[in-house]
Amino acid sequence: MDPRAPESSPPPPGEPPPHALRLDVALQLLGQSGLASLQGEAGSVAWLQELIDALVDLSSRDALTGLANRRTFELALAREIDRVARSGEPALLLTLDIDHFKRVNDTHGHAAGDLVIRAVGQALADTVRPMDLVARMGGEEFSIVLPNCPAAFGPQVAERIRVRVAQTPVEVTPGQSITVTVSVGGAFAPQWVRTTPRLWMDRADVQLYRAKSDGRNRSCLEPAAVSLVSAEEKGLLFASTQFQDFT
């Protein structure tokens, strides 16, 4: 591409610049998503950079809520794992799921379901600190990573989020408001050692299932001392006493 070419004849706003790049679909997408209009001179390097930045922003967000999407979240989680491995600071991962969401859809319709998802997303974003990242992972499932969150505050943070959602009315049709609840699972990144985003998410998910099966609208965090061996585990470990040979 010759960067000088567009300078001679700037195309009218909204028109693709006269060079080899096909940008019409990209510009349409940006226009439709209502993201920042581009400032620089059309076709200039600065303008192209703006265009790329806007596309990156678009592809890192969830369309319905404007929160980070799963892709962005997994990147952030990997970065956080690196940071924890170096700094040893505690970091908490929360995973949340709206309780009985199908009922909302069945009773009030899918448009109402979308409103609920948006409202919950907004409530989450309003409850956390600026350095925390809230993402919609898909469906009615959200995740939050909280860097530098001391273990003692974990349960408080999870509860604050849960209560906030339960106290947020959502107007699904004019004059009709409903509230939903969330179940929250959480796990801390192990300090000092490297883990994977997948493993960390698995551990938070295990706690989410626990919250669900304990009756929903509650938060469960992974107990800290995972190296403790319970009496039950010892029982199974030594179940076949003296380890009978088996072949």
Add this chain to the structure above:
Amino acid sequence: MSGARITAVTSGKGGVGKTFVSANLAAALSRQGERVLVLDADLGLANLDVVLNLYPKLTLHDVFTGKTTLDDAILPAPGGFSVLLAGSGMIEYSRLTPEVRDQLHDVIVKVRPRFDRVLLDTGAGISDVVLYTVSLADEVLIVATPEPTSLTDAYATIKILAASQTPRPMHLLVNQTQRPGEARAIRHQLQQVIDRYVNVGLSSPLQLDLVGDVPLDAAVRDAVLRRELLLETAPGSLAAQAIVAAAARLIGR
């Protein structure tokens, strides 16, 4: 990944023969053609020097404090492999500080291209130093004896590693077995508890791989008391043959 495969040797409980296994496994691996380095990562209570009857002038401690280079601290050991000994005076490193982490990490990065295998002989217990050391490895070798306390601590180690670290191959070596089939029974029992309490909800469920068992053998006691490698003093003993077989199995994967 290029360079050495890094195998952390750990046990949970102390006194199960972890350092004995590391040293003799290193000798067996060397005989099967690998360039092997044993790194004494038991920073607080190092005793690889005792097992090998070495009196090192230069140790990991000197590398950490900048008194010597890594090259000068890597010493030849009797079994044809190399060692990097922790030495005394490392007690100050028995806590995991950012300095210790960076130093250990740095040493691993530097030795990796020069060997085929690095055995990290960790300390006993599940301290943060041990967990950090294990996190630097590509695979884990758990050494346990059939004693219930050893098995409980081995299981606790497996459990915390599975919950907190990148999934990697996890090998088991049972030391001081008294019956054929005992090690297989132990692996099976450990796997059952792992499946029930550890693998629940994990995307990559942990499968414990039995690399071998070393039978209780008077030749081992002799070698340890003489502070010599079993593979040198009694290469024909059952225990030595078992270690050679375990080395072959480790290489085979």
